[in-house]
Amino acid sequence: MAIRPWSARGSDRKKGCIKHRQDKRRLRRDTVEQADGMELLEKRAMMAVVAPTYEVVHDWGTEFEANIRLHNGDTEAVNDWSVTFKYEADISSIWGATIVAREGDRYTIANGGWNANLEAGRSVVFGFIGSASIPAAQLASPVNYVINGEALDTSAVSLVEQVVPSQDPSNPSLSGTSDLYHATFNEINNWGPGFIGEVVVENKSDHMLAGWMVEFDSAGELDAFWNGKVVARSGSRYTVRGPLWNPDISPGGAVSFRVHGASNEAETILTQLRVTG
Numbered sequence: 631m632a633i634r635p636w637s638a639r640g641s642d643r644k645k646g647c648i649k650h651r652q653d654k655r656r657l658r659r660d661t662v663e664q665a666d667g668m669e670l671l672e673k674r675a676m677m678a679v680v681a682p683t684y685e686v687v688h689d690w691g692t693e694f695e696a697n698i699r700l701h702n703g704d705t706e707a708v709n710d711w712s713v714t715f716k717y718e719a720d721i722s723s724i725w726g727a728t729i730v731a732r733e734g735d736r737y738t739i740a741n742g743g744w745n746a747n748l749e750a751g752r753s754v755v756f757g758f759i760g761s762a763s764i765p766a767a768q769l770a771s772p773v774n775y776v777i778n779g780e781a782l783d784t785s786a787v788s789l790v791e792q793v794v795p796s797q798d799p800s801n802p803s804l805s806g807t808s809d810l811y812h813a814t815f816n817e818i819n820n821w822g823p824g825f826i827g828e829v830v831v832e833n834k835s836d837h838m839l840a841g842w843m844v845e846f847d848s849a850g851e852l853d854a855f856w857n858g859k860v861v862a863r864s865g866s867r868y869t870v871r872g873p874l875w876n877p878d879i880s881p882g883g884a885v886s887f888r889v890h891g892a893s894n895e896a897e898t899i900l901t902q903l904r905v906t907g
Contacts (some may be wrong), residue, residue: 679703680748680782682713684771687845687906693759694766695864697906698739700777701753708748708778714738715772719762725861725869726756726841736774744874745841752840755907759864810835811905813844818888825850825893829858829870830886831905833879840878842885842907843871846900850892858887867902879907 681701688695702708716735726745731738745754762769775782812832819826829846833839844858847866855870862869871877872885879885893899 680708680711680777682715682772682775682782686766686769687757687904689766691765692763693761694769695757695759695862696766697755697757698772699753699755700748702748702750705750707750710741710746710778711748711754712738712740712778714774714776716774717772719760719769721758721760723862724756724758726754726843726871737772744877752838755841755843757843757862757869757906759862811839811842811907813846813903813905815846815900815903817899820893823892824890825899826888826890827899828886828888829900829903830884831879832884833881836881838878838880839905839907841871842877842879842905843869845869845902845904845906847902848891849899849901852889852891854890856888857885858889 679702681703683699683701684696685699686694686696698713700711700713712730715737717737718735721729721737724739726742727739728742729737730740739756741754742756748754760766810833812834814830814832816828816830817825818828829844831842831844833842843861846868848868849866852860852868857873857876858870859873860868861871870887872879872887876885889900891899
């Protein structure tokens with residue numbers, strides 16, 4: 631039987647096929663690694679641009695009112711947001727969001743539905759009433775934030791805490807003023823036992839006031855609201871936010887809502903107005 635002579639060309643073809651298969655496997659592996667890397671970069675980018683800010687707005691000792699603002703510094707929206715954090719206080723009521731779970735000191739908060747999508751460059755704010763065994767001024771800010779299941783890169787985020795003293799009820803005001811936001815109450819009609827009034831909220835800044843809310847004290851019981859929704863009440867102090875179809879105020883713009891209730895004997899029915907958002 632004749633022996634076929636060794637062919638260098640056949641061997642080269644075989645080596646070429648093996649190398650081609652190896653190159654294809656390497657290309658698939660590099661593609662997967664690149665995709666994983668891109669996903670990781672996207673997650674890191676999301677973690678770096680969603681920045682939380684914690685603020686105590688009213689301090690009554692061991693009870694207090696606080697807000698958490700989530701700002702999206704990215705160019706894309708964060709949809710159906712939720713946030714988890716560790717917080718050594720008891721939250722008794724919340725507005726602008728919903729508590730969906732609590733395990734010890736760890737809370738999981740979901741959006742309120744109407745504010746589910748955090749648009750690029752915008753903020754959402756939710757507030758709550760809390761209590762602790764120590765004064766609010768000594769209470770640590772929330773830590774270990776997780777946004778939409780991803781741990782927040784705290785090295786890229788500055789958490790700001792501002793404790794605002796409770797307002798002095800002996801010095802009521804008809805208007806809530808600041809350099810940027812302003813709320814004014816006007817009585818529309820008063821027939822003795824009842825009244826209708828209007829609150830005008832102005833945005834004097836050069837940027838959008840997202841998710842505006844107004845806090846105020848009422849000398850009488852309020853039982854109806856138009857173009858506004860009550861999201862919290864503590865005694866005579868109400869918190870009202872904008873309706874779903876009008877949650878924001880444009881730069882230099884204004885919105886208004888009306889209230890109906892018992893007029894009481896107070897000369898000014900709504901006082902200590904304060905705009906947040």
